[in-house]
Amino acid sequence: MNSTTILLLILSYFAILVLISFLTGKSADNNTFFTANKEAPWYIVAFGMIGASLSGVTFISVPGWIEASQFSYMQVVFGYMVGYLVIGTVLLPLYYRLNLTSIYTYLEERFGNASYKTGASFFLISRLVSSSFRLFLVANVLQVILFDDLGISFWQTVTLTVVLIWLYTFRSGIKTILWTDTLQTLFMLIAMGVAIYTVSEDLGISGGNILGYVLESDLSKMFFFDDFKSSNYFWKQFISGAFIAIAMTGLDQDMMQKNLACKNLKDAQKNMFWFTIILTIVNFVFLSLGLLLTVYAQQNGIDAHKDELFPILAKEYLGVGVFVFFLIGLIAAAYSSADSTLTSLTTSFSIDILGIQKKYDINKQIAVRKRIHILVSIVSILVVIGFKYVIKDESVIAKLLLFTGYTYGPLLGLYAFGLFTKWQIKDRWVPIIAILSPILTYIISVNSSKWFGFEFELFVLILNGGLTFLGLILIRTKQYQSA
Template identity: 65%
Template sequence: MQPISILLLIISYFIALFILSYFVGRNEISNNDSFFKANKQSPWYLVAFGMIGSSLSGVTFISVPGKVEASQFAYFQIVLGYILGYLVIGTILLPLYYKLNLTTIYTYLKERFGNYSYKTGAWFFLISRTVGSNLRLLLVANVLQILVFDPLGIPFWVTVSATIFLIWLYTFKTGIKTIIWTDTLQTLFMLIAVGICIYVVSVDLGLNISNFSNYIAESKFSKIIFLDNVSSPRYFWKQFFAGAFIAIVMTGLDQDMMQKNLTCRSLKDAQKNMFWFTIVLTIVNFFFLIMGLLFTEYAIKNGIDAHGDNLFPILANNHLGIIVAFSFILGLIAAAYSSADSALTSLTTSFCVDILDIETKHTEREQVKIRKRVHFYFVIVSILVILFFKYGFSDKSIIDKVLKYAGFTYGPLLGLFAFGLFTKWRIKDKLSPFIAIAAVVVSLVLNSNSKTWFGFEFGFEILIVNGLLTFIGLILIRSQQN
């Protein structure tokens, strides 16, 4: 595709979002109940469908298909673990959140342990989501910059700033209520893109309905279960339980994801949402892997040098025609921006409620003014974070490591919530921030040196270790008044 064609696609995409945002918010008063909770009137099926887009970032859109050549379908072991994690969310966490009628999920920590634990949980989320969501957007923005904006002579800082301001414009009035609907549209765009890509490359490979399943099953890249090497990061049980805990912490303990669930009319609706979301997300991830398999087979068959994260972009833009190129760009921006807009809203919500305590310290009118300012400030923060990593670190591997390490901040949340749910002990609340920080530091050291020290390489299961260290630390600071 020509750069001007891609630019017109991006403009059309945002126009569609603005039109949808207008109809969602035209009869709404800009109040915090609408911005934070969507007045608790969201249809569960819209929430379930829209959460697919939020769960799959632009990085996922590129990386999951690119992993198939090196790892086959090993990633699906993690996805199977998600099912167990979402079961825990639906049966344990959602009933707790609805019982307490929470605006942000970290308020639970205040009621269970005290203010220090509450602020610790909120700050860990804010730091992780601010860094993680903006770095994911940066990685996608780099792709679009090369394809579109560099040929047009538009500087990177202009495109990033304009993008985030556009996201702010269609979310500033009704926040999560708008996000529920725009996420649904963006998820639809992304799934259509994946479907088109699979269809086109299948035709090029000579596949049809009768031989498609056999082709996938017989491919050397379609192996799912790996039980032969316990020390391998791909070992089934390591990835399965890592997937379960990833789902629990990065969905069930993440304000960004759970804020959508808390907009449902009732606990029953929220649980239906989680049930159907689990089914659809599992299927969607499997189709991403199928797409990766087909792309890999196509590249090998045609002698194309495209591997890893470069596989999808190279094939889509240079070898599979205009329809796949169009679908790639559409799916990429849908996946990237559906994560970015919900992150901006959840960060605003958490900072206002958890850090500034606006619900208890200010009148309703003052709350709205503060929320609008905070929302805008996070726009500025997002731009600065992206530009800092863009111009401060030329080595992409450093950015990848920072993105990975941002996930370590979910370990203390896992430990805090697990300790609160499965014990009746109280703790010395003032010490909980030190326990959380220590758990992250020890986990980082273990992750960096485990292969040298123990001949064992951690994968995603380091998250479990992180949470366990936090749990043990909380035991050590139990209050004697228990």
């Protein structure tokens, strides 16, 4: 497939997204942009959240994990299920009871303005960097398979990518994203299915025997209880998965903004229930795809590993049809995460940092929100381009999960303290606690193997949240939360 055909395919895909934006953006205001007027069908939210949760990172990196880690990632996924249960039964009732647009408003009501600004700031940093990781991965792939041949540089690729996202989200924000995410999730799952079918056919595995083949393979080992010091140890990954889900979904404005677009709490909880089931199945299928790709590469003597495994096989060995669906699926996976990130960052910065709902009339709010949306897009471009000179050959998903342990930890500690204690705190000291906790976490983590014979890995999130919690105990007052 030549570069012109690929470019036309990408432009056609974005034309569909822009059309959806036009259809959903009529009479849009800030309520539409931030909450979709609380009219989103729960089943649309649940399905669309699959793509936003998986992203291009999962699409590329998870299949490439099999060779080194087998199916150990499912231990993290099973932990996610526990985390989502907490979200559905503890956090969603809280958010709906307080009728929140930004979930960080809770911190202001519970502790004060400094805690509120600290929580929102950590989200902004966390989501900006993690989303940029995801977008960087996809931009790199597009650069190799298309834009290098067209003589377009990496910074131009990134700029074009973000501008296209801005184009279909600037009018109605979350209302458009709920529908584009649904379409993008569908494309991603179709791409995964086509790849599995093609590879299994090439390996001589009939459709009905794929599951049996996967489960019988040595590469599908899922549970690791042998060495508690190992990064693959079951309880380490399971518990980490639960806290990652709570922090990266339940305490994340991006993910919760979609849940808060549902009509009521009952619909939001139904969304979380079905989302959990579908996401677990989809992750298992992605790992199965990774196993089949790994076996295919080994049997054919193909030197492709980690993040390069799926792109190289799709482009050079599995035929034009698979490559077309791979490309569409990759773009869909990337943009289902990136588009909602621009919207959630705009929402949080507008409401939490600038407080536009308290300062301006309706018309002024819309004008300010639009300018912030442009600013967030520009910053995202700069961050992704910056990653070009930072990330080398380590698995992107490993970097992503490790980084979020440092940035979501203070949020985890703040919400745990607010929900499970009645203490009030000296609010002005919260920013210092939130900064010191990740620093101490890093020092302990890098020395833990030498000091304790234990590697924290994904446990840094729990350590960081625990240190934040302890720091808040130190600055508690004699006052208690009012009933």
